[in-house]
Amino acid sequence: MKKIKIAASILSADFSRLADEIKKVEQAGVDQIHLDIMDGHFVPNISFGPVIVKAIRPLTRLPLDAHLMIESPDLYLDEFIKAGADIITVHAECYGELRPHSHPALKRDNKFPKEIQSLDTKKITRDLKRIRDQGRQSGVSLNPGTPLCIQEILMEVDEVLIMSVNPGFSGQPFMNSVLPKITALRKIYQGNIKIDGGINNETAPRAVKAGANILVTASYFFSAANHKKLVQDLKNL
Numbered sequence: 728m729k730k731i732k733i734a735a736s737i738l739s740a741d742f743s744r745l746a747d748e749i750k751k752v753e754q755a756g757v758d759q760i761h762l763d764i765m766d767g768h769f770v771p772n773i774s775f776g777p778v779i780v781k782a783i784r785p786l787t788r789l790p791l792d793a794h795l796m797i798e799s800p801d802l803y804l805d806e807f808i809k810a811g812a813d814i815i816t817v818h819a820e821c822y823g824e825l826r827p828h829s830h831p832a833l834k835r836d837n838k839f840p841k842e843i844q845s846l847d848t849k850k851i852t853r854d855l856k857r858i859r860d861q862g863r864q865s866g867v868s869l870n871p872g873t874p875l876c877i878q879e880i881l882m883e884v885d886e887v888l889i890m891s892v893n894p895g896f897s898g899q900p901f902m903n904s905v906l907p908k909i910t911a912l913r914k915i916y917q918g919n920i921k922i923d924g925g926i927n928n929e930t931a932p933r934a935v936k937a938g939a940n941i942l943v944t945a946s947y948f949f950s951a952a953n954h955k956k957l958v959q960d961l962k963n964l
C-alpha cells in the first residue's frame with residue numbers, strides 16, 4: 728500500500744496571518760499545501776488567485792497544490808505555473824457536456840454542482856500536457872456526481888482528486904457515496920488518488936480503505952489543538 732500523505736488546505740487558515748499559518752502547516756509535518764482557487768462561476772464562492780500563490784511561494788519549500796475550481800482553466804494555467812504552483816489540478820467538468828442534475832436537492836440556481844457524463848478527452852489532454860510540459864505535476868478532479876469518466880486520460884495525470892463534498896466551501900460533511908468511485912479507480916490506476924472534502928479521523932479511514940493515499944484537510948486541520956498529532960494519526964491509518 729502507498730504511504731499516506733497529507734495536504735493542508737489554507738481555505739480554513741487565518742488569512743491575516745498567512746505566513747504564520749504556513750509555518751504551522753510545515754511544523755505539523757504536512758506534505759503539501761492545498762490551494763483552493765474558486766472563481767464564483769464553477770463554484771458558488773470566490774477565494775483567491777495567482778497573487779496569493781505568488782506571495783506564498785517564497786514562504787515554504789512544500790509543494791504547492793493548486794486545485795482550480797474555475798471555468799476555462801486553460802486561460803489561467805500559465806499564471807498559476809508562473810506563480811509557483813507545483814501540482815495543478817483541473818476539473819473534468821470543465822471539459823465535457825454538462826448533464827442535468829440528478830440530485831435536485833443539491834442544485835443552486837440550476838448551476839451547481841457541475842456534473843458531466845462524458846469527457847472531451849482531446850481538450851483536457853491538451854491542458855494536462857501543457858502542465859507537464861512546463862515541468863509541473865498534473866491532476867484531474869471529479870465532483871461527487873460526476874462518474875468515473877477519465878479512464879482514457881489516466882496516463883496524462885500524476886493524480887486524481889476525488890471530491891467528497893460539492894466544491895465551494897470547507898467544513899461540509901463527507902459524502903460516503905463517492906467511496907465506490909475510489910475503489911473502482913484504484914483497481915485501474917496506480918498513481919496518486921487524493922480525496923478532498925470532509926476529511927477527519929472518522930472519514931479518513933474509509934477513504935484510505937477504498938484506495939485514497941493523499942488526504943486533503945482544511946477545517947479539521949486548522950481547528951485541531953495538536954496539529955502534529957493530527958497529521959501523525961492520519962498518516963498512521
Ligand code: DX5
Pocket residue numbers: 736738739761763794892893894895896897898899923924925926943944945946947
Ligand atoms: C472544497 C475544497 C476543499 C475544502 C476542504 O471546495 O476543494 O479543499 O477546502 O475543506 P474541509 O476539509 O473543511 O472539508
Ligand code: ZN
Pocket residue numbers: 736761762763794923943
Ligand atoms: Zn480543494
